[in-house]
Amino acid sequence: AGRSSAKEPRKVPPVDDAMVDATLPHLPEVVADMVRLQRVVGCRPGEVVQIKPSMVDRSSDVWEIRLDRHKTAHKGKTRTLYIGPKGQAILQRYLLRPQDSYCFSPRESYEKVLRQRNEARVTPASCGNVRGSNRKQSPRLRPGDHYTKDSYGRAVTRACVKAFPAPKGLSAAAAERWAKEHHWSPNQLRHSFATDVRAKIDLEAASILLGHSGLKVTEIYAEQNQAKAIAAARICG
Secondary structure, three states, X not given: OOOOOOOOOOOOOOOOHHHHHHHHHHXXXXXXXXXXXXXXXXXXXXXXXXXXXXXXXXXXXXXXXXXXXXXXXXXXXXXXXXXXXXXXXXXXXXXXXXOXXXXXXXXXXXXXXXXXXXXXXXXXXXXXXXXXXXXXXXXXXXXXXOOOHHHHHHHHHHHHHHHOOOOOOOOHHHHHHHHHHHOXXXXXXXXXXXXXXXXXXXXXXXXXXXXXXXXXOEOOOHHHHHHHHHHHHHHHO
């Protein structure tokens, strides 16, 4: 504000835990685990989508993930995610894959959905279409090897529509208000995490875990406060 004529973005509020919990059953399993990990680590959507097994240092009781690509990389800053017991329980099974592959894959998510549909099938296997027989030979879109922050956000939005369907008969304006009140984005999870850490520990710990390079005027950087970050992750992550 005050530096240019560009529109100031609205502040991103935290999202209520009950709203997230109501949305989780409507998400693909892989995306639901991304949400759960964000809730206890406080990373950005663009950070959780790039995690690979090779990036996870498991040499200590609190795991560390060092990111090459992040919001302040162009300023020469480093970014480390600290994974406590709760996050480790979520991430553990996604590490059992080639070290340089992405942990959270739309391709894997798509295969799980197909498998669940096949298991829930009522028609005998000897009748109707056999799995895979009615697929397009050259589909226009194919699941990628990893989510982007945008595809991740779209998956959450679709789940919100299922979890909180708008009442019938609403005007366009009322439907828009309903969506604003009942839809949330992955970036809000980061703000919820900050609120939780601030309440349980303090503002400084929240700033370190979120990777903020400054706290008001005083410079507080994660590497300089690694011990505090690890201690906070043991409690909150």
